[in-house]
Amino acid sequence: MSASVAILVAATFIPLGYVVWGAVSVGPTRAVDLIVRPRVGELLLNTVALIAVTVPLCVVIGIGTAWLVERTDLPGREFWRPLFVAPLAIPAFVNSYAWVGVVPSLHGLWAGVLITTLSYFPFMYLPAAATLRRLDPAVEESARALGSDSIGVFFRVVLPQLRLAILGGGLLIAVHLLAEFGAFALIRFDTFTVAIFQQFQATFDGAAGSMLAGVLVLLCLFLLTAEAAARGTARYARIGSGAQRAATPIALGHNKVPAFAAVTLLAVLALGVPAWTIGRWLWIGGGAVWEVDTIALALGQTIGLAATAAALTTVLAFPVAWVAVRSHGLLARAVEGANYITSSLPGIVTALALVTVAIHFARPLYQSVALIVFAYVLLFMPRALVNVRAGLAQVPTGLEEASRSLGSSPTATFLRVTLRLTAPAAAAAAAMVFVAVATELTATLLLAPTGTRTLSMLFWSFSSELDYAAAAPYALVLVLLAFPVTVLLFRQSTRVAAL
Amino acid sequence: MTAPLLDIRGLTKSFAGHPVLADIDLQVQPGSMTAVVGASGCGKTTLLRLIAGFETPDAGTVAIAGRQVASPTTSVAPHRRGVGYVAQDGALFPHLTVGQNIAYGLRGDRASVRRRVDELLETVSLDPSYASRRPHQLSGGQQQRVALARALARQPVLMLLDEPFTALDTGLRAATRKAVAATLAETGVTTLLVTHDQEEALSIADQVAVMRDGHFTQVGSPQEVYRHPTDRFTAEFLGDCIAVPCVVTGGVADSVLGRVPVRANDGPGTLILRPEQLVATVVSDSGQLDGVGTVLAVEFLGHDVLLTVDPAGEGAPVVVRQHSLSPPPIDAKVRLQVIGDGVVLT
Numbered sequence: 001m002s003a004s005v006a007i008l009v010a011a012t013f014i015p016l017g018y019v020v021w022g023a024v025s026v027g028p029t030r031a032v033d034l035i036v037r038p039r040v041g042e043l044l045l046n047t048v049a050l051i052a053v054t055v056p057l058c059v060v061i062g063i064g065t066a067w068l069v070e071r072t073d074l075p076g077r078e079f080w081r082p083l084f085v086a087p088l089a090i091p092a093f094v095n096s097y098a099w100v101g102v103v104p105s106l107h108g109l110w111a112g113v114l115i116t117t118l119s120y121f122p123f124m125y126l127p128a129a130a131t132l133r134r135l136d137p138a139v140e141e142s143a144r145a146l147g148s149d150s151i152g153v154f155f156r157v158v159l160p161q162l163r164l165a166i167l168g169g170g171l172l173i174a175v176h177l178l179a180e181f182g183a184f185a186l187i188r189f190d191t192f193t194v195a196i197f198q199q200f201q202a203t204f205d206g207a208a209g210s211m212l213a214g215v216l217v218l219l220c221l222f223l224l225t226a227e228a229a230a231r232g233t234a235r236y237a238r239i240g241s242g243a244q245r246a247a248t249p250i251a252l253g254h255n256k257v258p259a260f261a262a263v264t265l266l267a268v269l270a271l272g273v274p275a276w277t278i279g280r281w282l283w284i285g286g287g288a289v290w291e292v293d294t295i296a297l298a299l300g301q302t303i304g305l306a307a308t309a310a311a312l313t314t315v316l317a318f319p320v321a322w323v324a325v326r327s328h329g330l331l332a333r334a335v336e337g338a339n340y341i342t343s344s345l346p347g348i349v350t351a352l353a354l355v356t357v358a359i360h361f362a363r364p365l366y367q368s369v370a371l372i373v374f375a376y377v378l379l380f381m382p383r384a385l386v387n388v389r390a391g392l393a394q395v396p397t398g399l400e401e402a403s404r405s406l407g408s409s410p411t412a413t414f415l416r417v418t419l420r421l422t423a424p425a426a427a428a429a430a431a432m433v434f435v436a437v438a439t440e441l442t443a444t445l446l447l448a449p450t451g452t453r454t455l456s457m458l459f460w461s462f463s464s465e466l467d468y469a470a471a472a473p474y475a476l477v478l479v480l481l482a483f484p485v486t487v488l489l490f491r492q493s494t495r496v497a498a499l
Numbered sequence: 500m501t502a503p504l505l506d507i508r509g510l511t512k513s514f515a516g517h518p519v520l521a522d523i524d525l526q527v528q529p530g531s532m533t534a535v536v537g538a539s540g541c542g543k544t545t546l547l548r549l550i551a552g553f554e555t556p557d558a559g560t561v562a563i564a565g566r567q568v569a570s571p572t573t574s575v576a577p578h579r580r581g582v583g584y585v586a587q588d589g590a591l592f593p594h595l596t597v598g599q600n601i602a603y604g605l606r607g608d609r610a611s612v613r614r615r616v617d618e619l620l621e622t623v624s625l626d627p628s629y630a631s632r633r634p635h636q637l638s639g640g641q642q643q644r645v646a647l648a649r650a651l652a653r654q655p656v657l658m659l660l661d662e663p664f665t666a667l668d669t670g671l672r673a674a675t676r677k678a679v680a681a682t683l684a685e686t687g688v689t690t691l692l693v694t695h696d697q698e699e700a701l702s703i704a705d706q707v708a709v710m711r712d713g714h715f716t717q718v719g720s721p722q723e724v725y726r727h728p729t730d731r732f733t734a735e736f737l738g739d740c741i742a743v744p745c746v747v748t749g750g751v752a753d754s755v756l757g758r759v760p761v762r763a764n765d766g767p768g769t770l771i772l773r774p775e776q777l778v779a780t781v782v783s784d785s786g787q788l789d790g791v792g793t794v795l796a797v798e799f800l801g802h803d804v805l806l807t808v809d810p811a812g813e814g815a816p817v818v819v820r821q822h823s824l825s826p827p828p829i830d831a832k833v834r835l836q837v838i839g840d841g842v843v844l845t
Contacts, residue, residue, distance in 0.1 A: 398590040401553050402646075404577035405584035406604030407653055413578075416603075420594050 005323050008316060009334055012342040012378060018353030019217045022210030034211040039195075043212070047191045047219065050112055051174050057117045058173050059166055062124025065266065067154070068259055070132040073249040075256070080263055082490050084125045087270045089486040091439040091456070092119040093182025094475045097463050098277035100186055112189040118270040119183070120176055124169035130493045131165045132158070137248070150250055164231065171227040171344075178220055179346035181442040182460060192216040193348050193442070200352065200446065210356075213349045220344055278475050285469035294458070295473055302454040302481075305369070306437040309376035310384075310430040316377060317384040317429060318422075324385075325392045339382050347379050351443035354378075372447040379443060380436045384429035391425020392418070428488060435485040439478055455481075502565065504529040504689045505550070505657055510559035512545055519545045521713045523559065527657075527706070532683065532690040534700035537710030538736070543693045546710075547659050550691065551584050552577035564656045583650030583658040583688070588666055589642040591634035597645050598630030604653040619648040623682055639667045640675040647679055651686060658683060660692040664699065676703060697737045701725060709733045725773075727762075727842050734771050734842070741777065741817045743810075745770040745843065752843055755810040756817070756835055763843035771842040774820035779806055779833040794831045799823060808833060 023031055034040075068074045069081050087095075096115050100106055106114075135158065143157045181193045192212055199209035252259055282289070324335050342350070354375050358366040365371045395418055403413040419426075441456045448457060459474035503526035510523040519542045527533045535543045548554045549569060550561055561569040563582065568575040591600050601616045617627045623644040634642055643663055650658060663679065664672045680703040683690050694700050700707050701721040708718040709732075716733045717724050728734035731742075745754035745768055752761045752770045756777070759770060782791055795816055796807040804823040809816045819835070827833055 396590065398586045398588065399592060401551070401577070402584065402586060402590040402592075402649075403603065404553070405551055405580075405582055405659075406649065407578045408604070409576070409578055417592060421592075 005319050005331065005335060008320055008381075009331075009338045011374075012338040012381070014357060014378070015342065015345050015350045015353040016217065018356055019210065019214045019349065022207065022356075023214050026207045026211065030207065031211060031214075034208050035215060040212070040215065043190060043192050043195050044215070046109060046189065047178065049109055050116070050189075050191060051177050051223075053109075053113050054116050054120070054177060055170050055173050057113065058121045058124045059170060061117065061121045061266065062169060063128045063159075063162060063166070065121075065263060066125050066128035066132055067158070068263060070129050071158075071250055072252050072259070073256070074252065074259055074263065077249075080267075081129070082487070083267055083271070085122050085486055085490040085493075086483075087119055088122045088489065089479055089482040090119065090271075090274050091182070091441070091478060091482070092116060092176075092180055093186065093441055093456075093460070093463075094278075094478060095119045095274055096183035096186040097459075097468065097471065097475060098274035101277035101281065101468055102273055107188045109189060111187045112184055112191075115183055115187065116173075116177055116180065118273075120173045121270070123172045123176070124166070126489070126493050127165035127169050128162055131162055133494070135161055167227055167231050171223060174223050175220065175344045175346075178216060178223075179348065179442070181348060186463065192219070193346055196348050196352070197442065197445075209352065213352055216346055217349060220346065221341070224341065224344055274475075274479075278472050278479070281469045281472035282476065285472055289470050289473055294453075295455075295477065298453050298455045298458050298474070299477060301452055302438050302456075305372065305376075305452075305454065306434045308369075309373050309380070309437045310434040312373060313377045313381055313384045313433045314388065314426050314430045317381060317388040318426075320381070321385055321389040321392050324389055326397075339385060342378060342382070347375075347440070347443040348446070350378050351375055351446040355446060367447070367449045369449055369452075372444070372449065372452075375443050375447050376433070376437050376440070379440070380433045383432045383436060387425045387429035387432065388422065391422040391429075394425075395421045428492065431485050431488055435482045438481050501529060503527055504564055505533075505691065506560075506562040507546075507550070508560050508562075510546070510549060510561065511557050512542075512549060512554065513557060514545075519713055520549070520556075523713075523715065525708060525715070525718065527689055527691060529689050530687050531705040532680070532692060532703060533706040533708060534692045534694060534704035535708045535710055536694055536697055536700035536736075539695055541710045542713040543695075543710050544661055547584075547661050547691065547693050550657075551582055551659055552580050581653075581656050583653065583655035585643070585646045585650050585658070585660045585663045587662045589634075589639075589646035589663075591642055591646060591649075593634055595634075596630065597625075597632050597634065597637070600634065600645060601630070601649045601652055603649060615652065619652055622651065622686070623648045624678055638671070640671045643667065643675055644678065647682065651682075651688070655688060658688045658690040660690060662694055663692070665694070665696070672699075701737065709736060711736070726839075728771065729844075731769075731771075731844055734844075739774050739818065739820070741772045741774060742769050743772075743814055743817065744768075747843055752841060755814050756837055759837045759841040761841050761843045763845075766845070768843040768845040771844060772837060774805070774818050776838050776841070777817070777819040778821060778836045778838060779808060779819045779827060780836065781827045782832050782834050791832050791834050794827050794829055794833055797826055797829055799826075806833070808835060810835060 140153050143153045184194050196212045403417045455474050459471050462471035505527040507525040512520040537543045555574050568580050598616050602612050605612045664676050707721050707724045709716045717729050725737050734740050743754045745752040747763045747765050752759045754770050792808040792810040795809050798805040804826040806819040807816050
């Protein structure tokens, strides 16, 4: 088993290897020429500015809404609570399409900030809400007794405890911003990923593209290091023992109306706009846009690819998760490290790496289903791993030992006890990978075998041709596909908090 | 003496360079119950896990029913050792009903399995209707009994119990302990119990092995290890002690507490007694001061009373435990008498 895990870990290094190999093969002089030029400066400025504005904005909005929903007497808390997770069901490129439909002149940095903030703030809301629910109200009460007012308690007691949620959520958003292609291409905002994609379309396997990818990877590694440094040794939140009382909601008083207006506005911008645009285009398009055969074929292909990748990823996640949970050696740490890095690398780098490797070393694999499924496995393994790992970690070794002492062999024990108890987590893992694949655009555009037309590919080709009405049915199907998994995500976060 | 069912020779184990078990020897007679008792972290659970096969020893051997199951070179897999194991929390499978849990290790057709499950539930004094319940619907004591029934299902030659009563609250603990001991005696299975509770070990075991820092300080019958401990640690671990300096001459120890019969060679030493071996009787007048002490403190404990007595102004005060009916007041003069024999440690 160790060997298969080692191979998987090695495979996760293909994208990094591609970048390094690209840099080495062009030679230092040419590499400097390709990197030090105005175009790269412009891309760098765009990308850094995007992250520098969007991440703090998401932190403020995500934590603000989480605090209002979890800790105050905001009217309709039970209604808002799942609602702010719902934007995750709308892929960012669909959100971008929706906004362009409302304001056709949208373009550039501020459009990018607007759209990605509305798409990604749930990444901050979700962990913040979970942490807020888990915080022991006794600690806040002690702070109140020591003379702090509501605002003081928030900044001196609540916010410091949200540090890990802020860092984790912030990193996730930044990584998504680095990787996003569709949303920015639609509003003509050039980031590294967009530029790499265009370069690839123009020159295929060009040195310029791989140099840009190198800078992108460096940016990504910088973010990872910065987050790790800020996180420090306080890696795991302490979970208090004993039952804790429910917190008494804080009275908003005369701030209730502005707070309610603010969350309503956020919901309208994040959910109302996409719903309205998709609805409007469907209305305008009428029956003509529903080319049932094409849609059914695309749906079938999407489900086929997504189901294959989901099943394979989940199966492969088991040995990796096993090593990570049950052993504490060098291999376990290598597994953790490899996944941490690959999960953060933009999909375009992974896709480019696989294209290059296939062309040079495994020609028949190029534009094959096997290669694209392999790309999905590399890209989304971490999502499966998080779930399978958590599931495995919750199976006490005592149960396996009990099974062994009752006469079951190690294999039988795995099948009868471990696998059975991990099944819900594995199902969640498969569902999340399934949706991630179904709504994936960048790697799919690069790697899809000839003749493959997935939902996101068709949506993309219609909206690139500005045929917004024809794209609307695909947007709707994509959102409907992603919705159940978003509900699952919400359930998971509330259950974790209930522990 | 018959051949031991469990025979452990020179068992040694370390984790990450830190020795946990050092050269352990233990023999358990068929059908008997042995308790390994020690403070937490002394290595007793590791001993159990080595016997069950969840760990392999660094040195030494384990033989069960004459078959060598573990040595540094050979290791029989846990599921082939014929050993039953009940963990501290019962380790019931949460995804299975009580009946399915008990049937986990059983083979055969549905009807015979069903019959056997009912039998086993009866053995551990649970109603057959419990078979359809889920583990979380049972109390802690019931869960432990189901875990025992599950382990008994495969008719193991050796039953290993890892602190099976620790997770239960005090009242339930005594009752479950009694029920489990009775069940095990009834089925005649050889049992090795690990516990940190000396009262538990002394009350249900035929043989008690006291463990400290990875080795046994003493192995013997409960009466033997309690009444005649071979070292100070064993003596103090198994209960309160009175220790006074003495001089032994011809099988009698001379000390502030008078003359006490002992099994020891002549010479100076420390006389060890249990508090319940002393009786303090109030002397009306202080005519004869020899062997008379003064009560310094009286601690009321309900059925017992602890008297701290200064024995005739010599040496450290001693503690006397006796029934709490009309205890002597503070400052009363009492005569101390010793019942039974004592132990002398040098």
